[in-house]
Amino acid sequence: MNERTETAPERLDALADAAAALAGELSVDSVLETVLSHARRLTGARYAALGVLGEDGLIERFLTEGLPSEHVARIGAPPSGKGVLGELIRDPRALRLDDVTAHPAAAGFPAEHPPMGSFLGAPIRSGGTVYGNLYLTDKPAGFDVDDERTVLVLAAQAGAAIENAVLSQRLRELAVQDERDRISRELHDGVIQTLFSLGMGLDAARELVAVDPARADARIDEAVEAIDGAIRELRNFIFQLRPEHAASMGFARGLTELAREYEVNALVRPRLEIPTDVDARLPEALVPDLLAIVREALSNTAKHARASEVSIRVGLADGVDLSVTDDGMGFSGDTLQAGRGLENIRERARALGADLDLRSAPGEGTELRLAIPRHAAGSEDEEEQV
Numbered sequence: 182m183n184e185r186t187e188t189a190p191e192r193l194d195a196l197a198d199a200a201a202a203l204a205g206e207l208s209v210d211s212v213l214e215t216v217l218s219h220a221r222r223l224t225g226a227r228y229a230a231l232g233v234l235g236e237d238g239l240i241e242r243f244l245t246e247g248l249p250s251e252h253v254a255r256i257g258a259p260p261s262g263k264g265v266l267g268e269l270i271r272d273p274r275a276l277r278l279d280d281v282t283a284h285p286a287a288a289g290f291p292a293e294h295p296p297m298g299s300f301l302g303a304p305i306r307s308g309g310t311v312y313g314n315l316y317l318t319d320k321p322a323g324f325d326v327d328d329e330r331t332v333l334v335l336a337a338q339a340g341a342a343i344e345n346a347v348l349s350q351r352l353r354e355l356a357v358q359d360e361r362d363r364i365s366r367e368l369h370d371g372v373i374q375t376l377f378s379l380g381m382g383l384d385a386a387r388e389l390v391a392v393d394p395a396r397a398d399a400r401i402d403e404a405v406e407a408i409d410g411a412i413r414e415l416r417n418f419i420f421q422l423r424p425e426h427a428a429s430m431g432f433a434r435g436l437t438e439l440a441r442e443y444e445v446n447a448l449v450r451p452r453l454e455i456p457t458d459v460d461a462r463l464p465e466a467l468v469p470d471l472l473a474i475v476r477e478a479l480s481n482t483a484k485h486a487r488a489s490e491v492s493i494r495v496g497l498a499d500g501v502d503l504s505v506t507d508d509g510m511g512f513s514g515d516t517l518q519a520g521r522g523l524e525n526i527r528e529r530a531r532a533l534g535a536d537l538d539l540r541s542a543p544g545e546g547t548e549l550r551l552a553i554p555r556h557a558a559g560s561e562d563e564e565e566q567v
């Protein structure tokens with residue numbers, strides 16, 4: 182049973198916790214879940230629900246807390262926004278009732294619906310419109326004006342968090358779109374141009390075959406070389422285009438797969454030094470970012486380094502220590518033209534709370550090293566003790 186936070190300072194604390202939890206949510210769904218559970222706990226309501234409004238002003242999604250999901254399923258179709266819930270939609274202001282069934286708009290409950298008495302509802306406004314309504318029901322002693330204030334504050338925080346989550350979702354979509362545009366532009370300017378001039382070169386070679394076989398031969402050699410180059414370039418693109426693919430198979434297999442793709446692409450087999458139990462010890466949440474970082478490092482080595490040896494090392498003795506090293510031509514910090522690749526690596530490292538170290542010098546290869554301190558890397562040790 183929920184215990185309502187009794188004193189004002191306790192309640193302020195709990196509201197501050199809710200605000201912090203909401204501010205950290207990146208998806209709308211997790212904002213909704215967080216607001217539901219905090220609203221229920223803060224007020225001591227037995228049940229909490231949240232109705233998201235559709236374009237037609239009716240409830241499009243209905244989330245609940247406090248009732249086992251089998252029971253929710255037995256009740257049948259969720260409310261669409263008639264009865265007292267419709268009252269809140271028509272007049273989006275807090276509504277506090279001692280007995281919801283006594284309200285003039287009350288339309289009665291479906292057969293399997295648990296009895297509900299006291300009621301507190303509040304609209305969640307986001308981005309200038311009413312996003313949905315929060316409903317709390319069945320507090321044994323009834324809801325008081327403090328509960329109402331608390332829920333209004335929480336609803337305002339939820340509205341801001343939803344707007345935030347929607348914006349960051351859009352930004353992520355834009356980033357994906359951006360990346361697609363970049364790739365199609367690069368394909369167009371790069372490999373397609375290559376293939377085009379290759380076709381012209383071969384046409385010219387055909388005319389030379391009879392009159393100057395030696396020059397025709399040389400042209401054909403050039404064409405074969407250009408084809409090899411085009412294949413390498415295309416493989417490099419494929420390598421960049423399949424991020425989720427590798428992430429879904431776990432870190433060890435993901436790295437092995439990246440190494441294999443690198444070999445196909447650059448004709449050098451990277452050396453892998455990874456602890457055998459890496460998948461059991463590395464927090465899963467880190468895997469997609471770490472693989473994306475390794476992928477970009479390898480793609481840089483393939484594109485720029487002309488290396489004969491490449492190594493990927495992972496250490497888990499103290500936090501996470503990851504490095505990708507090559508013995509290729511390196512670069513000098515002064516002349517470096519940072520592209521998106523290194524910028525992306527830096528951003529991911531920052532998000533992971535990792536220290537990033539990129540060392541390179543002309544003729545001396547390149548080392549990219551990432552260290553995630555134990556506290557930022559999460560609970561690999563706790564998992565081991567279980």
Ligand SMILES: Nc1ncnc2c1ncn2[C@@H]1O[C@H](COP(=O)(O)OP(=O)(O)OP(=O)(O)O)[C@@H](O)[C@H]1O
Nearest residue numbers: 481482485486511512518519520521522523524547
């Ligand atoms: N392993 C490496 N060996 C040699 N040069 C490298 C290596 N890694 C990076 N570089 C140099 O650093 C530059 C910036 O790398 P970055 O990944 O940011 O951009 P890019 O690979 O040129 O383009 P993008 O990643 O946006 O497709 C490269 O252009 C290259 O000159």
Ligand SMILES: [Mg+2]
Nearest residue numbers: 481520522523
């Ligand atoms: Mg790059």
